[in-house]
Amino acid sequence: MQPLELPTFDTLRCELEAGNLHLWLQRPSARNAMSLKMVEELLALFERIEPRRDVRALVIRGSDGNFCAGGDIKDMASARATPAGADTDPFFELNRAFGRMITRANRLPQVVVAVLEGAVLGGGFGLACVSDVAIAVEGVQFGLPETGLGIPPAQIAPFVVKRIGLTEARRLMLLGSRFGAEEALHLGLVHYHSSADALDEQLAAVLAQVKRCAPEANATTKSLLLATETMEHEALLDYAAQQFAAAVRSDEGGEGTLAFIQKRPPSWAQ
Template sequence: MLPVSNHYELEQTESWLTVWLNEPQARNPLTAARVSDLLTLCAALQGSDLRGVVFRGRGGVFCAGGDLKAFQAVMQGKAGHADVVALSLQAADLFDAVSGLPQFTVMAVEGAAMAGGLGLACCGDMVLAEETARFALSEVRLGLTPAQIAPFVVARLGMRAARRLMLSGESVSGATAREIGLVDRLLAVGGMDAALSDLPRALAPAAPCALAAIKRQLSELPFQSRDEQRAVAAESFATALLSAEAREGIGAYLEKRKPLWAEG
């Protein structure tokens, strides 16, 4: 049973879950309460048999990032340095948790993905965006820094494009976001529902345990020496090859049938 919250809405279709950010009147900000509840949800998803998770925003807007009203309260002396550090680390926990989900994660961007919202998009395995979507790392224009999202933006875009967006704060179109590698598929306006409905079938052949293991390996690679990479890869491959999932997958291939996880 997944946790319910006033700060998001859940829709499940068979083995896929859509997580709706549900405060469109404020452009679906990452408030402290929303971040906390999303962390609880991500923890529950670690033990789930769901195959995919979609993050999407209500009201035709993905996510405007941090809660500027809360930031203003901080500037008015209602929080100290340690409080701000804790707030930033909570955001880091969320980006780590979303990036570390064992399911295939899709960011469905309609409207704006700004600041932390763009960072959240960079935590996904696939980013879909309508052609009218806008993206910006606007922190520098507010006197702030991208801080906790920087590693995820760099990992997705590379240093060159990430530097330009972070240092300029410029807003880019969906087409430009596609060119620089932020967006995987650019969709016509109104095409998001159809694109999302096709994904479960397209990704059904991916073995769930193997997918999760690949995601773990990729997340750890930048922090490992070459010797560590070799050792971890060998352990991962041995575990996979001797698993029931691999027996089923290789058997299905040799018998020219679908593996059990791809049926349905």
């Protein structure tokens, strides 16, 4: 497999290290608010890495101490300025573009780790909800401010409900609530609560655990977990058995079995 090559982005910064792709949202002057340009660049990045099993984890964080402060109000203003009689509704297209991006993020076969600092609002909150592992850093502020601005949290609502449940999603969205790391941990929104000083150690521990798991097995497991939301029970179990049989016969399955017998780490963990 050829080394991963990434284009130069205007709103993202990427660094590949030991099979982990570290991604920084890079609009610090706007607290990394998500512009349409950023959405398009994220989609391009996800498309590039989706087939790559040499990328074991995607670590998403924001630059300069903020994760993401939601959608970019400037894009809303630009959409409002679109002349009447346009073929498509610019507000629909703007909102739906974010939905396509977050859906793609949710389905990535890699382990998605979100490092949540500073502002995690609106669309940033939604992005946190599709991570496989989320680390909240001391001082973080989560919030769903959309209803206070006269709009619904349209594209993120399904992902928030799936993450924390309908009852809590109702409370947070309908009150436009803000809260910190402790409540996020209680809600199940995040998995770890770290001080800024201990963040590097916590992240390294998570990535070390990712390394122990076979990349194709992780990708298959994620697909099975997502299938629980759409497939009928017996059909899902048939599909799962098919995936299990294929995995046992695969190179990964053979290497995992041999490594266990020989009492050594499998090749992907070395």
